[in-house]
Amino acid sequence: MASVEVREIVKQFGENAPAVDHISLTAQDGEFLVLLGPSGCGKTTLLRMIGGLEPPTSGDVVIGNHVVTHLPPRARRIAMVFQSYALYPHMSVHDNIAFPLRAQGTPKAEQEKRINWAASILGLDGLMKRKPRQLSGGQRQRVALARALVREPSVFLLDEPLSNLDAQRRASARDELQQFQRSIGTTTIYVTHDQVEAMGMGDRIAVLNLGTVRQIGTPQEIYDDPADTFVATFLGSPPMNLVERGTMLHGFRPEHFSPAAWHDAANPFERFSFVPHREEYLGAERLIYGEVGDEKVVARFPATTQLDFSIGHPVEFGVATRHMRYFDAESGVRSYETP
Amino acid sequence: MSAAAAQPYEPDISSTKRGGKAARRGVLYLAAIFFSVFAALPFAWMVFTVFKSNQDLYNGQNVPFRFNEGSPTLDNIRLLWNQTNYPTFLQNTVVVSILVVIITLLVAVPAAYSLTRLVGRWGENLGIAIFLVYLIPPTLLFIPMTRVVAVLGLKNSMFSMVVVYPTFTIPFCTWLMMGFFKSVPWDIEEQAMIDGYSRVGAIWRAVLPVSLPGILTVIVFTVALTLHEFVYALAFVTSSSEKPVSTGVTTELIRGDVFFWQSLMAAAAIVAIPVALLYTLFLDRFVAGFTLGAVKG
Amino acid sequence: MSALTSPSTGETLTWSDDDFEPDGRYLLDNSRLLGPIMLMPAVIYIIGLVGVPFALAIAYAFSDVTVGDQSIDWVGLRNFRDVWGNDTFQRALRNSFMFAIVSQVIVIILANMLAMVLSANFHGKRIVRFLVLLPWTTPIALAVIGWLWTLDNVYSPIDAALRELGLLGPGTMFGPGKNMLWLAKPDLAQLSVLTVHVWRTLPLATVILLAGLAAIPQDVKDAADVDGASFWRQFFYIRVPLLIPIMTVAILYGIVFTFTDMTVVYILTRGGPIDNTQVLASWAFFTGVEASNLAHGAAIALFLFPLLVVVALIMLRVAKRAETV
Numbered sequence: 001m002a003s004v005e006v007r008e009i010v011k012q013f014g015e016n017a018p019a020v021d022h023i024s025l026t027a028q029d030g031e032f033l034v035l036l037g038p039s040g041c042g043k044t045t046l047l048r049m050i051g052g053l054e055p056p057t058s059g060d061v062v063i064g065n066h067v068v069t070h071l072p073p074r075a076r077r078i079a080m081v082f083q084s085y086a087l088y089p090h091m092s093v094h095d096n097i098a099f100p101l102r103a104q105g106t107p108k109a110e111q112e113k114r115i116n117w118a119a120s121i122l123g124l125d126g127l128m129k130r131k132p133r134q135l136s137g138g139q140r141q142r143v144a145l146a147r148a149l150v151r152e153p154s155v156f157l158l159d160e161p162l163s164n165l166d167a168q169r170r171a172s173a174r175d176e177l178q179q180f181q182r183s184i185g186t187t188t189i190y191v192t193h194d195q196v197e198a199m200g201m202g203d204r205i206a207v208l209n210l211g212t213v214r215q216i217g218t219p220q221e222i223y224d225d226p227a228d229t230f231v232a233t234f235l236g237s238p239p240m241n242l243v244e245r246g247t248m249l250h251g252f253r254p255e256h257f258s259p260a261a262w263h264d265a266a267n268p269f270e271r272f273s274f275v276p277h278r279e280e281y282l283g284a285e286r287l288i289y290g291e292v293g294d295e296k297v298v299a300r301f302p303a304t305t306q307l308d309f310s311i312g313h314p315v316e317f318g319v320a321t322r323h324m325r326y327f328d329a330e331s332g333v334r335s336y337e338t339p
Numbered sequence: 340m341s342a343a344a345a346q347p348y349e350p351d352i353s354s355t356k357r358g359g360k361a362a363r364r365g366v367l368y369l370a371a372i373f374f375s376v377f378a379a380l381p382f383a384w385m386v387f388t389v390f391k392s393n394q395d396l397y398n399g400q401n402v403p404f405r406f407n408e409g410s411p412t413l414d415n416i417r418l419l420w421n422q423t424n425y426p427t428f429l430q431n432t433v434v435v436s437i438l439v440v441i442i443t444l445l446v447a448v449p450a451a452y453s454l455t456r457l458v459g460r461w462g463e464n465l466g467i468a469i470f471l472v473y474l475i476p477p478t479l480l481f482i483p484m485t486r487v488v489a490v491l492g493l494k495n496s497m498f499s500m501v502v503v504y505p506t507f508t509i510p511f512c513t514w515l516m517m518g519f520f521k522s523v524p525w526d527i528e529e530q531a532m533i534d535g536y537s538r539v540g541a542i543w544r545a546v547l548p549v550s551l552p553g554i555l556t557v558i559v560f561t562v563a564l565t566l567h568e569f570v571y572a573l574a575f576v577t578s579s580s581e582k583p584v585s586t587g588v589t590t591e592l593i594r595g596d597v598f599f600w601q602s603l604m605a606a607a608a609i610v611a612i613p614v615a616l617l618y619t620l621f622l623d624r625f626v627a628g629f630t631l632g633a634v635k636g
Numbered sequence: 637m638s639a640l641t642s643p644s645t646g647e648t649l650t651w652s653d654d655d656f657e658p659d660g661r662y663l664l665d666n667s668r669l670l671g672p673i674m675l676m677p678a679v680i681y682i683i684g685l686v687g688v689p690f691a692l693a694i695a696y697a698f699s700d701v702t703v704g705d706q707s708i709d710w711v712g713l714r715n716f717r718d719v720w721g722n723d724t725f726q727r728a729l730r731n732s733f734m735f736a737i738v739s740q741v742i743v744i745i746l747a748n749m750l751a752m753v754l755s756a757n758f759h760g761k762r763i764v765r766f767l768v769l770l771p772w773t774t775p776i777a778l779a780v781i782g783w784l785w786t787l788d789n790v791y792s793p794i795d796a797a798l799r800e801l802g803l804l805g806p807g808t809m810f811g812p813g814k815n816m817l818w819l820a821k822p823d824l825a826q827l828s829v830l831t832v833h834v835w836r837t838l839p840l841a842t843v844i845l846l847a848g849l850a851a852i853p854q855d856v857k858d859a860a861d862v863d864g865a866s867f868w869r870q871f872f873y874i875r876v877p878l879l880i881p882i883m884t885v886a887i888l889y890g891i892v893f894t895f896t897d898m899t900v901v902y903i904l905t906r907g908g909p910i911d912n913t914q915v916l917a918s919w920a921f922f923t924g925v926e927a928s929n930l931a932h933g934a935a936i937a938l939f940l941f942p943l944l945v946v947v948a949l950i951m952l953r954v955a956k957r958a959e960t961v
C-alpha cells in the first residue's frame with residue numbers, strides 16, 4: 001500500500017485562472033479520502049494529475065516514497081475508475097478485466113486466477129461473456145471496479161463513479177463500494193460533488209473550491225467545524241444559516257435552531273427574533289423557512305415534535321452558544337473568538 | 340363563426356388537398372425517373388452495348404435499342420479478356436491500390452490521431468490545412484511531378500503511382516480519420532494508459548479497435564480515389580504493361596480510329612459498377628468529411 | 637525495492653526503484669514528443685511530394701526548361717507572355733471559366749430539386765439513390781468513355797431516339813443530316829462537355845445538400861408546419877437561409893472539380909473540334925506533355941492556382957464559422 005501526497009501542485013490551462021492553485025494534501029496509507037466540491041472546483045483535475053493523465057504546471061505528486069510527477073500513468077501503480085466507467089466496448093467483460101493483466105504480461109494461469117477472484121468479489125461471475133453494452137449501469141460500475149482491482153494497485157482513484165446510477169441504486173452502491181474499500185484496504189481517493197456520498201464514505205474529506213483546499217478533515221469536523229462560510233454552506237441540506245451581526249457572520253445549523261422557550265437557562269444561548277414564513281413537511285422531519293431580520297434562515301425539527309408557534313407570527317428563537325460558529329463577514333474565514 | 344364554434348372539430352381535408360397530394364406524388368415520381376435516366380444513361384448504354392455482336396452494332400438499318408442478328412453475345416468480353424492487356428491493367432490497379440492503401444494507413448492514421456489528440460489547439464486548423472492540400476489538382480502539378488518521378492527512377496513504372504497517389508489520399512484520409520477519432524471518447528485511451536499501457540499501446544489496443552469503421556472507410560476511399568485517378572497515370576506511364584485500368588482502357592483499347600466499342604464498354608463497366616456500389620455504401624462518411632463541419636450531424 | 641502484499645494471492649509483490657526513474661522508456665508517453673513524431677510522416681510526404689513539385693512548377697514557369705535541357709534558367713515572365721498571346725490559351729481560359737460557372741449554376745438548381753426528391757419517401761428510393769450517385773461514384777475516365785459512345789457521331793442512341801421521334805433527319809426540327817454530330821460541331825461539343833460536367837458534379841452537390849437538410853433541426857421544420865407556412869415560404873425562409881453555408885461548400889467543390897478537370901475534355905473531344913472545347917488543364921497537358929514544352933505547360937497550369945486560393949479562403953471562412961456555431 002502507499003500514501004499519496006501532492007505538494008504545492010498547480011495546474012493552469014492557458015491564460016485562465018489556475019484550475020488547481022497550490023494544493024498540498026496527503027492521503028494516508030489505506031485511507032478513503034474524498035475530494036468534494038462544486039463542478040469546476042478543480043477536483044477532477046487534481047485527480048487526473050495524481051493519475052498522470054494531466055501534467056502539472058508546477059508542484060509534485062508523490063506515491064509511496066517516490067516522486068512520480070514525470071512518470072506516465074502506467075508507471076504509477078494506480079487504478080482509476082472514470083465517471084463513464086470507460087469500458088472497452090469491443091471486449092467482453094472477461095477481456096475488459098484481463099486487459100490490465102495483459103499489459104503486465106501476467107502468465108495466463110495467474111491472470112485467470114486474479115480475474116476469478118475479482119469477479120467473485122464483485123459478483124460478476126455470470127456476466128463474463130457479455131459485452132459492455134449488454135450490462136446495466138450498476139453492472140458496468142462493478143466491471144470497472146473489477147478491472148481496477150486486478151491490477152493490485154497501490155492507490156485507487158475514483159472519479160464520480162456513482163453519478164451515472166439512479167438514486168436507489170446509488171445508495172446501495174455507496175454501501176458496497178465502502179465495504180469493498182475497507183476489505184481491500186487500498187488507499188483510495190474519491191472525487192464527488194455529492195455531499196451525501198462524501199459524508200457517508202470518506203474517512204476524511206477535502207473540500208475544494210476555485211482550485212484550493214478550503215478544509216480537510218473527518219466528515220464530522222467538516223460539518224461541525226467548517227473552516228469558512230463556503231464549507232459551512234456547501235455541506236448540510238439545508239446548509240448552515242448565516243446571520244450578519246456587526247462585522248461577524250453568526251452561523252448555526254438548522255437542527256440547532258429552536259424556540260427560546262425550549263432552551264435551558266443553565267446553558268447559555270444566543271437569541272434570534274424569527275419570523276416563520278412557510279413549513280415544509282418531509283416525512284421524518286419538517287423544515288420551517290423564515291427570516292431573522294431580513295436574512296433567510298431555516299429551522300429543522302423531527303416530525304414528531306409538537307411546534308407551539310404559528311406561521312407568520314414572530315417568535316423568539318435561540319441557539320446554544322456551543323453550537324454557534326462565527327465567521328469574519330468580510331473574508332468568510334472562521335473566527336474562534338466569541339463576539 | 341359562432342355557429343361553426345358549436346360544431347365538433349373536423350380537420351379540413353378537402354378533396355382538392357387530396358388531389359394536390361396525388362399530383363405532388365406524380366411530380367415526385369416523374370422527377371425521380373428523370374434524374375435516374377439522366378444519371379444512368381451512359382451506363383445503361385454501356386452495359387447494353389457489351390452484349391451486341393459486330394454485325395448488329397454496326398448495321399445502320401438496325402434499331403439500336405434491341406438485339407438483332409448475332410446478339411446477345413459474350414464474345415466481346417472474351418475478346419477483352421484473352422486478346423487485350425485488360426487483365427494486366429486490372430492486376431496493376433489491384434497492386435497499386437493495395438500499396439497506396441498501406442502507405443495511406445501508415446501515414447494518415449497516426450497524423451489524424453496526432454492532430455485530434457496530441458498537438459493541442461492548432462490541430463484542427465492544421466487538419467483543415469492538410470485537407471485543402473487534397474484540393475490541389477493533379478492538373479496543376481503533373482508536369483513537375485513527372486520530373487520528380489523521373490528523379491526517383493520510377494518513370495514508366497506503376498510504382499510512380501504508388502508513390503504519388505498518397506499525395507491526395509493522405510490529406511483526404513487524414514481529415515476523414517480525424518472525424519472518427521474525435522468521436523472516440525478520451526476516457527477509453529486514458530483508461531488503457533491507467534491499465535498499464537503506453538500511449539502507443541493504448542492507441543493500438545483501445546483506440547484503433549474502436550475506430551475500425553473509420554479505418555474501413557479510409558480503405559474504401561483510398562481504393563476509390565486510386566481508381567478514379569487519371570491525369571497522373573496518363574502523364575507517368577506510357578508502357579502498356581504498367582498501366583492501370585483508367586488509362587489502359589482509354590488509351591490502349593482505342594487504336595487510332597478503331598474502337599472496340601463493346602469490349603471497351605465491358606472494360607469500363609466491369610470496374611465502374613463494383614466501385615460505385617462500394618462507394619455508395621460509404622458515402623455518408625465521405626459527405627461528413629466534405630462538409631467541413633458546416634453540417635453538424 | 638518497494639513491496640506490497642497481493643490481496644488476491646497473498647504473495648508479496650515487489651518492483652524495483654528504477655521503475656520510477658523517468659528514463660528513456662517513457663519518452664514516447666510525452667505527447668509533446670509523440671504528437672510531432674506521429675504527424676511527421678504526413679508532413680514530410682506533403683512537403684516532399686506536393687510542396688516540392690509546386691515549387692518546381694513555379695520554377696519551370698519562369699525558366700527555359702525543356703525535355704532535352706532540364707536545367708532551370710530564369711527567363712522572367714517570358715513564358716507567361718508567350719502563353720497569354722496564344723489564341724488557344726485565350727479560348728481555354730474562357731472555356732474553363734464558362735464550363736465551371738455555367739455548369740455549377742445548373743447544378744445548384746438541379747441539386748435542390750434532386751435533394752428534395754431524395755428527402756421524400758417513395759418506393760424504389762434506394763435504387764434511385766444508387767443510380768443518381770453513379771456519375772460521382774464511378775471512376776471518371778470510365779464514365780466519360782460511356783459518354784463518348786453515347787454521343788458517338790454515327791451510333792449515338794440519342795440520335796436514334798430523335799430519329800424515331802421524327803425530330804432528326806431530312807425536313808425535321810434538327811434535320812437534315814442523319815446524325816447530330818454531338819462531338820464534331822463546336823457548339824454541340826461545348827454543350828456536351830458542359831452536360832457531362834453537370835452530370836458528374838450533380839450527385840456530389842446533392843448529397844452535400846442532403847446532409848445539410850438532415851441537419852436542419854426537426855423542431856424548426858415542425859414549427860414551420862404548425863405555423864402553417866406554405867411550401868414555398870418554407871423553402872425560401874427556412875431551407876435556403878439555413879442551407880446557404882452548405883450550398884456554398886457544394887458549389888466550391890463543383891467549381892474546383894470542373895475548373896481543374898481535364899479528363900472529360902481529354903477523352904470526349906481532346907479539346908476539339910479545332911480547340912473549341914480546350915480548357916486550361918487540357919491545354920497544359922497537350923502543351924507540357926504531348927508537345928513536350930514543359931515551361932509553357934507549367935505556366936498554363938499555374939493559371940489554375942489563383943482560383944484555388946480564392947476557393948480555399950472561402951472554405952476556411954465557412955469552416956471557421958461552423959466552428960463558432
